[in-house]
Amino acid sequence: MTSKQPTTRIRRSPEQVRAAVHQAVIDLLCDPQGEDLNIPAIAQRAGVNHTSVYRRWGNLDALLADTATTRLERDSPLNDTGTLRGDLLAWAEASVASMRTPEGRALVRAVMLSMPNSTQAKADRAQHFQRRMHSIEQIRRRATARGENPPPLEQILDQLIAPFYIRSIFGIDPPATGYPELLVDRLLGNGNGHRSGGASTAT
Amino acid sequence: MTSKQPTTRIRRSPEQVRAAVHQAVIDLLCDPQGEDLNIPAIAQRAGVNHTSVYRRWGNLDALLADTATTRLERDSPLNDTGTLRGDLLAWAEASVASMRTPEGRALVRAVMLSMPNSTQAKADRAQHFQRRMHSIEQIRRRATARGENPPPLEQILDQLIAPFYIRSIFGIDPPATGYPELLVDRLLGNGNGHRSGGASTAT
DNA sequence: CATCGTAAGCACAGATGTTTGCTTTGCAGC
DNA sequence: GCTGCAAAGCAAACATCTGTGCTTACGATG
Incomplete structure (x- = not known):
């Protein structure tokens, strides 16, 4: 027995x-x-x-991807502030706040780790990218509907999203104050490459 | 027998x-x-x-790190063009060229993969970061010696290096033409946050 | 030419990760 | 209530990765 x-x-x-x-x-x-x-x-x-x-x-990759997308979507409420600059700033501030928590950094690492291994080629990574860029695309769509002229996605990628990722990767803390504003101003305020629409660029 | x-x-x-x-x-x-x-x-x-x-x-991490640093140092000759802009442009052009080859993308992935797993904390990642930023620091040093006023390392990180990494991660191809110039112009030409040497902020 | 140290190769053992067949639970539909 | 399905739990086999003791080759040194 x-x-x-x-x-x-x-x-x-x-x-x-x-x-x-x-x-x-x-x-x-x-x-x-x-x-x-x-x-x-x-x-x-x-x-x-x-x-x-x-x-x-x-496998581990699928689990990491699922975890990352689930949590990231849950944690980005995507509120409408009425202007492109406001929306981008809100997004950037949420990202910086997230970067300051261990959990936020863990999520970025999960995104990284989930990507490279098993994915056979660009297809998977591109799809992953689309999901991650969903909120930004929505912000751009809303701006366009309002008559604003948002920067192209690639530029937002280079100037707004990329810095967050690189800093998470290397563990470089963002500046203590004003970092979201700095990045958004650089993105919207510079004169070369793209000119953002009209009135929202006032300081 | x-x-x-x-x-x-x-x-x-x-x-x-x-x-x-x-x-x-x-x-x-x-x-x-x-x-x-x-x-x-x-x-x-x-x-x-x-x-x-x-x-x-x-372990695998150490091997990846060794491979990446060895190859990356071997493949970045670091020639002196005489100006900050020229040096940065040369660096960016070499990076874009490298990004277009499978081997170049593999090296970036090796850097990523080697970092997150076993490293106990910021110490290792910071050291890794230092090694990776070595060429940039040299460019900045030379510019300072010439009397130029290079942007701080953090800004170069955000505006020049980060885009390369993010694109390698997500498999987004850089624009077909003019990408290095675009990034370097954005870096040196904008007027907020940091003012680069002289009157280069004219639109 | 002999000797010695370093590092690569080999065989094997131990630990760990992955998969499978089956059982058991909770829930939905009848 | 009873039944059937989907999914979690369990145990054990299976595969693979990781580490060790020893042997053997290469190059340097005297």
Whole structure:
């Protein structure tokens, strides 16, 4: 009688498992002192069986991508301020605030790590990029609808988004004050390449 | 008699092994269709025993970092053009050219991948950053010695280096023509935040 | 020419990651 | 209530990665 007690076998709902695993990814990405990320460790931290993780996500890249997109979409409310500059500033301020938290930096790292390995080519990365740029595209669309003339996406990528990523990668803290304004002013205020629409460039 | 033929055991010199392993890292980073990078695969591709790789580099991160820094330093000759703008432009042009080759993109990915995992904190990443910024610092030093007033490193990071990285990450091709000039002009020509030497802020 | 140190190669063992077959749970539809 | 489905849990096999002791080749030094 090795006393198999079938009653002790409890399980959580799929949503609970999903949330717990996502949280475990973030935690391990924030905390680890030299440990590297892998599925058994994530599953243990989340308190779920590792086979559940393997069956649901298949591999680490997919799990990282899912975690990153889920959290990033949840955390970017995308409020309408009425002007292009206001929207960009709000976006940049939210990004800077996020960058100052371990969790925010972990999410950027998750985006990075999820990308390079298994994706067969540009297709996956481009799709990933589209998802990540969704809020920016919405800001641009709204500006166009208002009659403003927003910079092209590529320029926003180069001047607004790229600095956030590079700093997260290398662990360079943003300037203590005025950094969102600085980047948005550079983006909208410079005269070469693109001229932004009219009145919103007043200081 | 399983015919141990001691004569067949040939070996290459340490330098040959190092070069072969570096090349294998680049190859696997360029080519793989969904395969993920690991030491046994690298060793096999390089034609060396995997134990040699483990003993020399210890782990994948260190190998990636070594490969990236070695190749990047080898491929950035750093010629002196006589002006800050010329030096930055040369640097940017070399970077764009490198970004257009699979090997160049692989090196950027190697830098990314080598960073996040085991490094215990900011210390390692900061050091890595210093090495990567070495050529830029030299350009700034030369400009200062000439009496020019180069932008601070952070601004060069945000406006010149960050775009290259972000595009490599997401696989976004740079504009076909004029991209280096565009970035350098934005960097040196804008009037807010930092004023570069002289009257270059004219529109 | 002999000797010695360094580093690569080999075989094998241990640890870890990944996958599979099956059982059990919770929930929805009848 | 009963039944069936989807998904989580469990255990064990399977594959792969990582590390160790030892042998062997190459080059430097005397």
